[in-house]
Amino acid sequence: MEIVYFAGGCLWGVEAFIKNLPGVKFTEAGRANGTSYTLDGDYDGYAECVKTGFDPTIVTIRELMGYFFEIIDPYSLNKQGQDVGKKYRTGVYSEKQEHLKEAKAFLGERNDYDLIVVEVLPLTNYVRSAEEHQDRLARYPNDYCHIPEEKLNRYK
Numbered sequence: 001m002e003i004v005y006f007a008g009g010c011l012w013g014v015e016a017f018i019k020n021l022p023g024v025k026f027t028e029a030g031r032a033n034g035t036s037y038t039l040d041g042d043y044d045g046y047a048e049c050v051k052t053g054f055d056p057t058i059v060t061i062r063e064l065m066g067y068f069f070e071i072i073d074p075y076s077l078n079k080q081g082q083d084v085g086k087k088y089r090t091g092v093y094s095e096k097q098e099h100l101k102e103a104k105a106f107l108g109e110r111n112d113y114d115l116i117v118v119e120v121l122p123l124t125n126y127v128r129s130a131e132e133h134q135d136r137l138a139r140y141p142n143d144y145c146h147i148p149e150e151k152l153n154r155y156k
Contacts, residue, residue, distance in 0.1 A: 001025055002056050004064065005032045005093040005123055006137035007047035008072040009080025013147035015050045016137040017071050020155040023059030027052055029129040029136070032093045037127060049118075051126065065092070069122040070154070071147045077117045081146025091119030095124075 008014040011029045019027040027050050034046030054064065073080060078089045092103045095148045107113055137143060137152070145152065 001053050002096065002099070003094070004052050004054070004061060004096075004099050005049045005091075005126065006052055006064075006068055007024065007032060007049040007089060007091040007093070007119070008068060009048070009083045009088045009090070010099070010144070011048040011050055011129065011133065012136040012143060012144035013055075013152060014071065015135065016145070016152050017147060017155075018050050018052055019135075021054075021059065021064065021067050022155070023055045025053045025059075029133040030061075031087075031127045031129060032091070033121065033124050034127070036091050037125060044135050046087060046127070047091050047093075048087050048129075049091070049093065049126075050148075051054050051128075061099050062106045065103055065106040067155075069090070071151055072118070074116045074118050075112075082144075083146055089119060091121065093119075093121055093123040096116060097122075 015027045015029050030051050031046035032049040034044040036044040072090050078086050080088050094100055100120055
């Protein structure tokens with residue numbers, strides 16, 4: 001199993017979408033690439049993200065990127081749906097250079113590459129979100145989500 005981190009706005013919907021994708025073995029709500037190691041206080045530069053464990057014999061980073069692009073606006077800087085702020089930026093983070101290379105290749109193959117604002121960066125740190133954020137939409141299906149319901153349920 002390998003791990004990659006996806007930031008795509010409010011993590012509730014991103015987690016609900018990603019956990020049903022082929023080859024995904026687990027998800028965990030969290031924060032990536034901030035400046036502290038705590039959930040206390042501000043987001044300290046963190047992006048809301050979903051830690052994603054996947055089986056690379058079933059799904060590739062490029063395929064995961066394709067799915068990810070179904071639910072994000074890759075041209076919107078620090079904003080997804082009604083969620084605005086740096087913590088809602090889009091990004092792909094990993095400790096494996098191979099993952100980052102594949103993600104950048106996916107972006108580079110697109111005709112609109114120059115307009116895309118999705119970060120592809122090494123993971124510098126990660127903090128697991130509080131329990132109330134784990135599988136939030138499964139427990140509270142009527143909570144706010146910036147991802148349209150038909151997209152959320154596409155791979156269930």
